[in-house]
Amino acid sequence: MTVFATWLKMWSYLTTNLPEVVRALEEHVLLLVVFPVAMAVVVAVPLGIAATRWSWLEKPIMAVINIIQTIPSLALMALFIPLGLGIGNKPAIVALFLYSLLPILRNTYTGIKGVDADLKEAATGMGMTEFERLLRVELPLAVPVIMAGVRTATVIAIGTATLAAMVGGGGLGRYIYRGLQLMRDYLILVGAVPAAALALVADFVLGHVEYWVTPEGLRLSREKSE
Amino acid sequence: MVTFEHVTKKYKGGTEAVRDLNLTIEKGQFVVLIGPSGCGKTTTLKMVNRLIEPTSGEIYFQGQKTSALNLVEMRRNIGYVIQNIGLLPHLTVAANIALVPELKGWPRKKREERVDELLSMVGMEPSIYRNRYPAQLSGGQQQRIGVLRALAADPELILMDEPFGALDPLTREQLQLEFKRLKERLKKTIIFVTHDMNEALLLGDRIIVMKDGVVVQDDTPEGILRHPANEFVASFVGRAAKPQAASDLLVRDVMNPAPITIEAKRGLGEALKRMQKYKVDSLLVVSDGVLRGLVQARDLYPHLIRDERLPVEEVATPPPVTVTADMPLSQAAVHLTAHGHNLVAVVSPEGRLEGVVTRASLVGVLVDSLNTSGDGGAQLSAGGGGQ
């Protein structure tokens, strides 16, 4: 079978089973990417902020998160099966969530730490409380960096989520997994091509979001210093 | 307003930045802290609003120990201009200025009015600048906003750490003069750090010279100039008294303080006699010391034949371009060179005639800078003839 024929078959599968593929895509995006990444934002941003306030927190947090990151993603998913989550999407979601913590946490921490010391001192000197300073100065200035972390986490999660099928979960990985089992190249492509396209689109869109959430004045001052 | 009692600051690592400082700053005083880099000026300043904790000793603000005060509350009542401007880049000019008023919970309307008032005060049109971001301002404008931000909530005390240090010499000069006028209007207690003696002499009511963490001299500008406490202060002052370049000169430095004038009510005949006596072709017309105009020889002749006693004010032209004594010389020079005026009158803000700058004054400056004797403006002020 030629490569061309494989693509043709993929296309015909896609068109005849469109609703099913779309459902897999939805599952992939919402359940395996958006949900775990969103949860990671909810957890990692406050943790990252906490680490900048209480320096003793930084080392243990980073250590744990680095350990998680070194565990291969499939192994991490599989690890949760016997831990009461069973097979299906659940162990995958937990693993994807844990995986997304690192880029978001690291960027939150460095983004806030990276705010110009003079600005922080000016803010304190003018009579801002610690909390006001965080809210009005540090977070707005760190937002672009935090957002870049979210972007990285999302793109990684889109790829890693294709492994969910291996632990009985859904998403686009199901086609890849089934294709591998049945030795059907075109089925692999039905999962792989949309997943790859999804990663590219997400990267592009989030790049724009990153620009868009950067405060205008900050954007101007960066453009000026370039 | 502020009292230091045996205040010492030792940093980790052993640097004794401030040693046993005793100081009382009265309400309404403009105090300049001056000294070479690293002598402890910034440390002293930041101990007032407790950005730096003294190692020992006590500081009082309005009679109360600052160690016992609510820091956030206290800082909101102390204006603070930091060494590197420190405007928040993500906030507009208006939001930057209104920061402390906002923290203090002023209603929005009042904040907006205050921002516009302050911007107008430094000659920045509110409708143009209000919504700009710091990145869209020049360095001088940013620094003006830095100063306005400290003034916004009308604090009792203002701390300024080399507010004009980061600017180019011309902008710095302009801002210093602007600020001098401003401070005379505001009548605030200000502690101002600089290492520029010219700036200290221009602005301060009281100058505190520091070296290696101790006060070397604490005196009025005159006191510092006339009786420097030691060699160190003398060298500091010596450096300041000599303008480094013509661009540092002010109108005051070169103007002829005794221009040739005539009272407005005097007759044309007398005007002519004065012109002949002093060998000039124009006279400044004054009444009660206030400049009224200028009369030139060529304006006299047609009228002289008819009535020698016609008051000069009848033929005088309105005051020519005027400058004030504290403007940079360059501003007067432009009128003489580019705009072709023969002389530029120097007047006080109330319109009193204080002197005149002529082309000859400029030649004097030029000769002096060619000689590079560096002997300052004192000699030059004599070179004002040829009116």
Ligand SMILES: Nc1ncnc2c1ncn2[C@@H]1O[C@H](COP(=O)(O)OP(=O)(O)OP(=O)(O)O)[C@@H](O)[C@H]1O
């Ligand atoms: N955080 C710090 N830790 C240790 N030493 C410090 C610290 N801050 C300042 N110093 C030292 O204390 C001394 C006084 O510093 P300070 O900043 O008060 O000087 P300054 O008079 O403001 O100088 P400049 O004109 O350069 O701003 C210097 O020797 C400086 O190196």
Ligand SMILES: [Mg+2]
């Ligand atoms: Mg300093």
